[in-house]
Amino acid sequence: MIKAIVGGAGGRMGGRIIHMLAGAEGIVLAAAFEKPGHPAVGQTVGEAVGLPDNKLKIAGSLAEVLPEGEVIIDFTHPEVSLKHLRQAAPAGKAMVIGTTGFSAAQLEEIRNLSKSARVVLAPNMSVGVNLMFKVAADIAQVLSSGYDVEIVEAHHRLKKDAPSGTAMKLAQVIAAALERDLDKVGVYERKGMIGQRTDAEIGIQTVRAGDIVGEHTVIFGGIGERLEIIHRAHNRDNFARGAVRAAQWIVGQPFGFYDMQDVLGLK
Numbered sequence: 001m002i003k004a005i006v007g008g009a010g011g012r013m014g015g016r017i018i019h020m021l022a023g024a025e026g027i028v029l030a031a032a033f034e035k036p037g038h039p040a041v042g043q044t045v046g047e048a049v050g051l052p053d054n055k056l057k058i059a060g061s062l063a064e065v066l067p068e069g070e071v072i073i074d075f076t077h078p079e080v081s082l083k084h085l086r087q088a089a090p091a092g093k094a095m096v097i098g099t100t101g102f103s104a105a106q107l108e109e110i111r112n113l114s115k116s117a118r119v120v121l122a123p124n125m126s127v128g129v130n131l132m133f134k135v136a137a138d139i140a141q142v143l144s145s146g147y148d149v150e151i152v153e154a155h156h157r158l159k160k161d162a163p164s165g166t167a168m169k170l171a172q173v174i175a176a177a178l179e180r181d182l183d184k185v186g187v188y189e190r191k192g193m194i195g196q197r198t199d200a201e202i203g204i205q206t207v208r209a210g211d212i213v214g215e216h217t218v219i220f221g222g223i224g225e226r227l228e229i230i231h232r233a234h235n236r237d238n239f240a241r242g243a244v245r246a247a248q249w250i251v252g253q254p255f256g257f258y259d260m261q262d263v264l265g266l267k
């Protein structure tokens, strides 16, 4: 039985991951933690996430519960996930990181730590979006000229990072398929007399409104037609299920830096 530790247990994703673990086979919730001072610290998991039979107490830090499990599932904040990986890696614990919004320097540190640790990092753990990454790259290769690429993402009003990690990954895989440098062709806002659209640019636009769980649209706009691929998350359980699947998968892998396409066998 794989023993999992869930970070950010009082958060939107942490709660759903704990629910998905309760229904999963071969893996069990061994410990859960939140940040010091969070109202969930000291509560039982049952009280905090609505699973009345679970009497496990929510800890106030990873350090308190690190020996309890072999894999940590962390959907928190970039600097927090990185701090947790710095603790997990030397202790021989695997990590599944769903957090988005890492800087280039933070990503580089995660990659370096993964040389001596097992890490899955993915901005979106749903099956549909990971298939979308693959399909978007394939379409871009076929429609490599004469089609304008625009990505539109929409999320709830509480989301902190923009554009979403998923939209950034879509832009990266499409730019790679088109052999374009995203740092040069990415356009993240438009206003005023900006002149006509360039052929090479990849537009990435952000919507924040209400309780939208997560929507991503890629538009390949041609003359006389356009092709759109859309993913809509109806709730957070598809991400949480993916995180549990990644935790089951990663414990048997060699040290390394993996993403959800590795977990799903989509490469």
Ligand SMILES: NC(=O)c1ccc[n+]([C@@H]2O[C@H](COP(=O)([O-])OP(=O)(O)OC[C@H]3O[C@@H](n4cnc5c(N)ncnc54)[C@H](O)[C@@H]3O)[C@@H](O)[C@H]2O)c1
Binding pocket: 007, 008, 009, 010, 011, 012, 013, 014, 033, 034, 035, 036, 038, 061, 062, 075, 076, 077, 078, 080, 097, 098, 099, 100, 101, 122, 123, 124, 125, 126, 161, 239
């Ligand atoms: N990869 C995916 O599939 C996916 C899906 C949804 C959300 N996300 C990402 O996951 C992250 C969290 O999203 P959310 O909607 O659950 O946010 P949230 O704000 O509801 O939850 C984050 C939780 O982390 C906790 N936290 C902060 N510092 C901590 C610390 N030091 N130790 C322990 N816990 C700490 C917060 O108190 C909070 O409860 C975001 O980066 C989001 O973009 C990824």
Ligand SMILES: O=C(O)C1=N[C@H](C(=O)O)CCC1
Binding pocket: 100, 123, 124, 155, 159, 160, 163, 164, 165, 166, 167, 213, 214
């Ligand atoms: O709710 C969020 O925050 C989400 N973030 C991810 C992203 O940034 O791509 C995935 C979907 C939900």
